[in-house]
Amino acid sequence: MIERVIGFAGAGFSCAVVARELVTRGPFKAVIYDERTHVAGNCHTSRDSETGIMVHHYGPHIFHTSNEHVWNYVQRWGRFENFSHQVKASTAKGIFHLPINLRTLNEFFGKKMSPSEAEKFVQSLGDRSIGEPKNFEEQALKMLGRELYDNFFYGYTKKQWGVEPRQLSASILKRLPIRFTEDLSYFNDPFQGIPRAGYTAIVENILDHPKIEVRLGERLTREGVKNFEHVFYSGPLDGYFSYQLGKLNYRTVTFEEHRADGDFQNHSVVNYCEERIPYTRIAEHKHFAPWEKFDRTVYFKEFSKQTEDGDTPFYPMRLDPDKKLLQDYIKLAEQETAVTFLGRLGTYRYLDMHVVIEEALKLAEVCLNESDIKRWPHFSTSPLSSGAGG
Ligand SMILES: Cc1cc2nc3c(=O)[nH]c(=O)nc-3n(C[C@H](O)[C@H](O)[C@H](O)COP(=O)(O)OP(=O)(O)OC[C@H]3O[C@@H](n4cnc5c(N)ncnc54)[C@H](O)[C@@H]3O)c2cc1C
Known part of the structure; x- marks a missing residue:
């Protein structure tokens, strides 16, 4: 059987899940590019060389879902420890639980x-x-x-x-919940956890297949699309078109790293609600793995700012001018015959991991059921539908 070679821009959950489904269930080979030097996209984790603590490099990630199918799917690729996320709020009147x-x-x-x-x-x-x-x-x-x-x-x-x-x-x-019970969990979902070996190990396991080739530190450009029968693109939608119509607005986060002996805040995440404090929150990463013990600690102050050239886009702003521009980019994307845009950047929506995985599984199903590759969809999900989660 002739194998059709499919390109992927991005080695985050979106592309990893689609690639794995296509190569295991259809006549496909996948070549996955990521301009970063690691897989897992913004969910990337690795052990800090000094302390041994598992660090979530692009901000803390807690897996939570009410979709049992997605929960079972992720557990195929590694062990998840139960983790009920709790957040505290530092206010002018003291520290309280959120929500x-x-x-x-x-x-x-x-x-x-x-x-x-x-x-x-x-x-x-x-x-x-x-x-x-x-x-x-x-x-x-x-x-x-x-x-x-x-x-x-x-x-x-x-x-x-x-x-x-x-x-x-x-x-x-x-979307923000307020509860009249003593339930302190930040999320309402019945399934919540954090992978014991980190998210990067999960994505590496998804990608570990003889028909998947991963090329790290390499960018897949619009020009490079013609080397493939089809491309799944999880990079920024406006970036694909070299921002020819203008830039969609994103907020980004910068992290200030601190180290100390012992415990800094005895808690994973504390939000700082006062305007006079310049950072939005502090995340102390050893508290995302309470099953591990460390003498030292590493924590990050997070600062939010408008994305500028060279910054990593994090949160799509989706203000009215963005939505207008988005509609124009959608028209351009619909003229691309061999590209499917997916994931949080490809569809310009805030998406939690479980939503990204669910959409990727559904997209793969659609593509596996459509033998005419030219009829594969332009988007995993319409960018005009709002993002889930937060
Ligand atoms: C601060 C923060 C905290 C979050 N916390 C949570 C949480 O607690 N729980 C949760 O469920 N979700 C959380 N999320 C959401 C989670 O990060 C996303 O759901 C997930 O990263 C989306 O995966 P993706 O594959 O669509 O995109 P990404 O993870 O962004 O991966 C896209 C990859 O594509 C690469 N790329 C882009 N363009 C190109 C190109 N042209 N060529 C090659 N490579 C390219 C990028 O380098 C990147 O690695 C959080 C997000 C943020 C910003």
Whole structure:
């Protein structure tokens, strides 16, 4: 049987999952390029040479999903330890649990409310003069009232997005949960874990197949597409077209590394909600592996800023001008006959790992069921649908 050679731009979860499905279930060979010198994209982890701690190089990653199929799929490639992610918020009034829950409310307001009392109390805090909220700030004030908004959301949101919260869409806050129970877990999903040997080992195992060739430190360009029958492209959509229509806006994160003896914050992630503190959060990485013990510690202060030339794009902003530009790039992408755009950069959406994997598995299924490669889709999922997770 003649093998068809398919190119892949990116060795993150998106391309790794599609490539593995295609080569194991169809007449395909995969050549995967990544301009970085490691696989796993933004999920890359490796052991710190000094302390031995598993470091998440592009920010902490916790696998969480309610999709049992995806949960079973990732566990085929390595052992996941149960990990229930908890986040703390440092505010002007002290340190509390996030998302705001019964304990947060009782501690913050110095009360002893039951769940139903707390629910009524929060309703009474909401600003009833606001009708249909037009932006993030109005949504927050309507849901939570001024005191919770000012202490937990205003400063953090402004630092993270670099704009006044009233310039952001109300839909961002609609997704943030508030709980009237003592459940302290950051995510609601029933399946949550972190791979014992790190995410990079998981992706290496997915890619470990005789019909997959990985070329690290090499970029696949638009020009290079013609060397393949088809290309799956998980790099930035606007970058593929050399930004010919302009740049889609992203926020990026820079990390300031610190080391110390013992334990720095006794917790994996603490968000800093006050505007006067320049960083958004501190992540102490040994607390993502509580099954391991270390005498030293390494932690990272995270600073959020607008992406400039040479920065890694992290969070798509998707403001109104971006959405207009995105529609124009979609038209260009639809004229490319041999490329499928996928993943968080290829579809310009914020996507958690489980969503990326689910979309990659579905995309591979569509392609395996369509023998005419020219009819393979332009996108894994429409970039106009909103990203899931956060
Ligand atoms: C700060 C942060 C924290 C996160 N935390 C979580 C979390 O806790 N849980 C969760 O589920 N998800 C989390 N995510 C999301 C997670 O990182 C993504 O779901 C995942 O990385 C998406 O995989 P991908 O393959 O689509 O893209 P990426 O991981 O970005 O991989 C794309 C790869 O393509 C390469 N590339 C791009 N263009 C080219 C080219 N032309 N040629 C060659 N190579 C190219 C890049 O170098 C990159 O390695 C987080 C994201 C961020 C930004």
